[in-house]
Amino acid sequence: MAVDFVAAPGVASQDRFAYFWSQQGEWVEEPNLRRGGESGVQRVMSANGRLLYVKRQTGHLYRSWLHPFGRPTVLRERDAIEGLRQLNVNVPKLVFCGAERDADKQWRALLVTAALDGFTEMENWYAAGGRERYGEALHDRLLEELAVTLTRMHLGRWQHSCLYIKHVFVRVTGEGPDTKVEVALLDLEKSRRRWSAQSAAQHDMQQLRRHSSFTDTDWLKLVYFYENAFGSAIKGLR
Template identity: 70%
Template sequence: MAVEYVSDTEASAENRFDEFWAQRGEWVEEPNVRRGGESGVQRVTTADGRLLYAKRQTGHIHRSWLHPFGRPTVLRELAALRGVQKLNVRTPEVIYCGARRNATKQWEALLVTAALEGFEEIEHWYAAGGRERYGEELHTCLLKELAETLARMHRGRWQHGCIYIKHVFVRVAGEGPDARPEVALLDFEKCRQRLTATAAARHDLKQLRRHSSFSDADWKQLLYFYETAFGSAIKGLHT
């Protein structure tokens, strides 16, 4: 059995895997057949009421020069989560990650993360009137927080690889003059390190622009904050 991460527990890694593998919940991402297997995400509530998200995979692998025969994609995702968390990028807390081969020698893999308490998709926040409720000053701070989060990730050469607006989550801590926006990023399955920070930045920002509904004015402001934090302009993003 290959276990890359396991939370503090007296149970053996094998028992821990069995425990999570046996749990069932509502599918929030129906199993998709790709990469030679299946991968989906379930919402699971523990006995003590904690909300978790369990990515369950069977035969869902990626290949690289380091792993020519393939390995579960959740193990790559775990490495990315660890990497960006060191750069102060907020992501879901990893509760458990492990992989094993079943009786037919096919990979079974799990990545269990905690729900981002108080966060919601940024598009849902907009739709619910968050911008109007908190005003333009806080919204400007939100764009700055998102820009600086992305810049930290990219300066570490980490490319998210699938940075759609639905993967940006936000919450507002505090009320009145003490209110401040916080940003978290999700879904690091395609995340990898590039040779240069600029390559990572260019890919993700172009993708975010295509898959978001930011107005031209908001995007221009986001880019200003981003390039200030990143330390240089990124060619091809202002056209």
């Protein structure tokens, strides 16, 4: 597992789980009860001043034919983060991930990721006037970058499975001809591999349509860019 471990100096590798479990910060996602356990996310500052997000879980499991007795969902999210990074998809950088059973044989699990510096939720970017500030030509580039990002994921047969617009983040930097547009994806807890790219694409794109506020014109532009990058039409998107 490739991780970027950030902790206080002198923390041994076998103590990393305990170190991060002991860290406390502001709840950005209050603990919720589901999947037979509890899961929540805190914002924590590392020893070297780096902003981290710590997903903390107790008994929060998913089951599959490979794991019929249950497996912590953060391990599935870790697999997705690593898989999408290999496909050149912007996702949060993995700092630490681990799971262990406590004295009562209940799973405890952690996923620690670095903040996506400079990125903001796409809907917040719209609300802050990003489209008006940069103009329609850049907005088209943003839609194309989103389409290419999703295509990379789907052609790798990864399905996000919770592709709501609130999980799409954008970053626009520079001015004039040097303006750079980037897209990142978050909340990969439900992500999984599919047998075909078409299956992953159809599920996620239809889900994004239901859980976004794109106008009909913007949605058709996104679909145009997406199908060009994907290489074929996807049923049910128009």
